[in-house]
Amino acid sequence: MSDIEVRCKLDWPGFTLDVDLTLPGRGVTALFGHSGSGKTSLLRCLAGLEKPGHGRLVFKGQTWQDEHTWLPTHRRPLGYVFQEASLFPHLNILGNLQFGQKRSGSAARVGLDQAIELLGIGHLLARRPDTLSGGERQRVGIARALAVGPEILLMDEPLAALDLKRKQEILPYLERLHDELAIPVIYVSHSPDEVARLADHLVAMDNGRVVAAGPLGETLARLDLPIRLGEDVGVVLEATVGTIDSAWHLARVDFPGGSLWTRDHDVPAGRRVRVRVLARDVSLALGEPGSSSIQNNLEGRVESLADDDHPGLLLVRVEVGTSRLIARLTRRSAAQLGIAPGLPVRVQVKSVALME
Secondary structure, rough: OOEEEEEEEEOOEEEEEEEEEEEEOOOOEEEEOOOOOHHHHHHHHHHHOOOOEEEEEEOOOOOEOOOOOOOHHOOOOOOEEOOOOOOOOOOOOOHHHHHHHHOOOOOEEEEEHHHHHHOOOOOHHOOOOOHOHHHHHHHHHHHHHHHHOOOOOEOOOOOOOOOOHHHHHHHHHHHHHHHHOOOOOOEEEOHHHHHHHHEEEEEEEOOOOOEEEEHHHHHOOOOOOOEEOOEEEEEEEEEEEEOOOOOOEEEEEEOOOOEEEEEEOOOOOOOOOEEEHHHHHHEEOOOOOOOOOOOOOEEEEEEEEEEEOOOOEEEEEEEEEEEEEEEEEEEHHHHHOOOOOOOOEEEEEEEEEEEE
């Protein structure tokens, strides 16, 4: 797998984008951060829609930009998905897809038929864009980007214009792209749920700079620069649905290091899933805890500690098998328990979010 080398600097009044990083050549990389952090600017640099004053871009061994080279957008083998799908109103859906494919002039890595199947739009081909829902239009927009045979797919907050119901409608299709496409996807988002569900690699941005980058699980588990993927620090675990307890409407998910119980979301046993565990939902104890309403009780070992935002709080990273969890403790409780690196602890998890 070849990597993608990105170095670019853009100067605008009041804002500077200054990025130097290497992205993986496969899987979904999420560019994550608040509005104005530089995510879309970086994506536009990758696409050749912005020309940095200083920069270098090497895609899988091919130089797209350096001090001597500049490939314009139409010569870069990419597909681009905008926040809103701008479809030609005078063409039906098949015509929209074929228009983009004909203009690409290249052998498609993802064929038109495969794009239609992946996005589940076969029944829409004869319809006009103005008869589609927002979610349907966006699925067509993604299929159009794939129909040109891209070697990389760039997605700029593709769900931002959709309401919650439409987002839930389209997310399973994006998960199919994640599972079935061999090409890399760069996905801009400020939605924690989208990142937790889709991303393999995380690039966290702030004020035009990269503050953290790496595999999703490892990056979220860092304490030196904890990333708030939404309301709180937490981790995302790769897991498999084990047992369904239909009597209590619960499901057990198994991950490297243990198991956790969560609400049954009608996901069948054996399905690979992701679970999100927030620091506020993790507590630590010495020895086997007594009677408790908390059903998730794991063996762990303290790995490291770090300051939290409030002076009375600590973040504690705990090894659970080969996985990592983060707990938030008051400094007083940490002192009373003697929390220190290497200490064996019992890890209690109050709540687990299954990322469907």
